[in-house]
Amino acid sequence: MTVAVPPARSRTTRRSGRGWIGLGFTAPFLAVFGLVFLAPIGYSVYLSLFQDRLIGGTTFVGIDNYRQAVDDPQFWEGLGRVGLFLLVQVPVMLGIALLVALALDSGRLYGRDFFRITVFLPYAVPAVVATLMWGFMYGTRFGLVADLDHTFGITLPDPLSPHLILASIGNIVTWEFIGYNMLIFYSALRVIPHSLYEAASIDGAGQWRIVAAIKLPAIRGALMIATIFSIIGSFQLFNEPSILRPLVPDSVSTSYTPNLYTYSLAFNGQQEDYAATVAIIMGLVTMIVAYAFQLRGMRKEA
């Protein structure tokens, strides 16, 4: 199909003349997006307003499900857990990723390409494999923890015990995503014009001063994006605890994270309406926190 288009120079002609064509290119994406994003969200909101009762079947209950969630200790416990995870794991992970990116960008490493590609590799490892691997290694009967115990004649604390499991999960997630975040930072660092460094160095600025005054402000956008993705990822924590659960049912409950709770409610408890409610609340919490972070970041910039 060819469309004859007269040569158009002004912006206004382009808008009216080719608007439909632009929309045509975008339409297939939007159609599927509507089906797998917008429709389910709408359906979720609808579900959250109903309850399946023994007597009377499915009944409209208004915001009762939301009231129930607000009073639900299991929900709050899960939310608190992912909140703690967010406050500790995300800064550690992003901090290491940033340091590695800066080290690579400084050009002072021997074998820079080897470092970059190696640190990125875990990104290609599925969460399932990463979790199974670390799960085996955490083992105190066999696994690396057991090896250390044997070799040094000590008894290390069990990484899979209830009070250490969150840190152990944090370690798995950190391992999986340091490389990915490093690459985002590194890509942003690479496009900073080098003349800036030259100028700063002529002015007598040292390496750390260049990092603080030029590099970090220049990659602010990348830092924000990585942080927002990590906030979202933390609130959605599911794969790692869900895969570890059969191994250590005492350490990971069915409501360990809000996502795990939603899953258990919907697929084991047949409470789809309440599951939809919890999921919507989590979506709102995620958006509010991500948005608040973005606002704070922007204000600093101004």
Place this chain on the structure above:
Amino acid sequence: MTTATPAPTQTDNHHRPARTARLRTPPARPRRAHSVDRPRRSATLTVLSSLVVLYTLVPLAWLVVSSTKTQADLLGSPGLWFSGHFALWDNISQTLSYDHHVFLRWLLNTLLYVVLGAGGATLLSVLAGYGLAKFDFRGKKAVFAVVIGAVAVPTTALAVPTFLMFSTMGLTNTPWAVIIPSLVSPFGLYLMWVFASEAVPTELLEAARVDGSGEVRTFFRIALPLLAPGIVTVLLFTVVATWNNYFLPLIMIKDPNWYPLTLGLNAWNDQAATAGGQPVFNLVITGSLLTIVPLVAAFLLLQRYWQSGLAAGSVKE
């Protein structure tokens, strides 16, 4: 496969030819033998970064070493060193043949999901990214806001209602239930959008139009070759996302015959925990290794493409 097309916008302006720096110091600036562009290599920094590399590699090394062991040796020998009996080939053939070759079935399922899901997601992202970057139309800003906002929606918030919707449409327990939701990649769209606005000069499109080229022809003949590095980048990331997908098939697929590798491996691992189940940890470990090898290979072989694609994508953050 297209031949190497370097990203036109790639700002690779600081190669650091350190070796030449040491050989011939610019005579104009004798005091700064190691300039900003040609810094001195630091052993301390290399050692510190090596710690991160070590952290990255230990689990992978453990996986490789463990895949050479029999079930009995897994329990009886140190994790990071080989046992006397090298059982890798035996493990691989057992993994492939266990339970009527079900691993091969899972591999084919995964390939199906990846080819249609990631391929489709890339196609849709490229078309939409180009449309949004190179044309003005009403509602464009709204599209951006909605798509970026959608990233924040928890996967479960979508999964539960999508499952119920697909269930009434009779799609659950079929490959479509995994493929259709994989077709949308907000990250892919964002990357293609940024990439297309940088890599495809509007003047070039205008010139083609003046010459009487139709929009579709212009897209295929002019825009597509320029978009190649971006396309490879999006393709790699969507391939990883679908190859590694766990949550979506976990919900949608109950029939083990339609499992992807990730669900299958997890099922084998759980087998040890169920009553009367036979532990097959050697198969879980060898299967895990076989699962990650293709992706690691793809990332290593296609480095130059996706790295230039990412670099250009980060220009306009």
